[in-house]
Amino acid sequence: MTFLHLFIVNKSGGLIYSTSFSPSSPPLNTNDSLRIGSTFHSLHAIASQASPPPSSSSQNYPPESLSSSSSDGIETIEAGPLTLRCLQTPTGLKFILTASSSSQTSMKEALMEIYAVYADFAMKNPFYELEMPVRGDKFDRGVRQAVMGKEGKGGYLR
């Protein structure tokens, strides 16, 4: 299992962070990354529109439907060996992680950990401006650590 890319997209669809993890990640320049970030952002919104109207039986769960309308978008995409997983936070931020031949659980864990790293090293940074690109060595290192740990674990399990 290899993690390929991480993109962080703010609530208006702007890319605020992107990185690649492996030599098998396809090379992307800044423009490509920006475009991928905003394309995914819109597809995420379209996905909730395009999905069929829930049958009346499933509308009987108010706790879910209350929170769903805004956060009901793409969660995972499986395309042969490639897996993409998206974590949308309640504030509208999206963490998008891609991996090849990966297990969903380790990707989910990695995303949660990256979210924690973001909270620690971006949000708690007094010089960080909201919705702006994230920079910082500690953040970079934190992200790498979160991902490397999961990669090893996945490899061991396989």
Next chain:
Amino acid sequence: MIYSFYIYRRDGVCLFKTTYNATEGDNGGDNRGDNGGINRGINGGDTEAEDEREKLVFGMAFSLKELIGQLSPMDGNTQQQIDCPLGTVKTRSSTMHTYETLTGFRFIIYTDPSINTMQHHLQAIYRIWVDKVVKSPLVKQKDGGYDISDTEFEKRAKEYLEKVPGFRR
């Protein structure tokens, strides 16, 4: 549970669409699943919304394919990107299963999120399509699409899908 089923031609023309397991309260009437397919735009208040949805579904499948194409991993030996055919797209309320044939036809099924893979079912339906539509002399060209109302395709596809585990809840 299977919600709906679409077939698109390469250029995005919807050749076939039907919904299954529609609940009685839905605008389309409770018989949509039985006759809602071929006659696109049958009566029912939500036709416009359905047409819109039909376009959204194709647009999404099309753009996701592009996106996936950019993100697919490199092969270590050839330094070429590995081909990654779009399989499933999961949201919290539904899962979209897609299968694209070499000729560019897209077979798309929406199910609830509990169904993990439909790939072989989609391929089986493609075989039904080849047998009953591609090889059929009864198919007529109509409005830029095909009129397949004279073929057995819809019946066979429905029979097949009803046997799929999880067709109904």
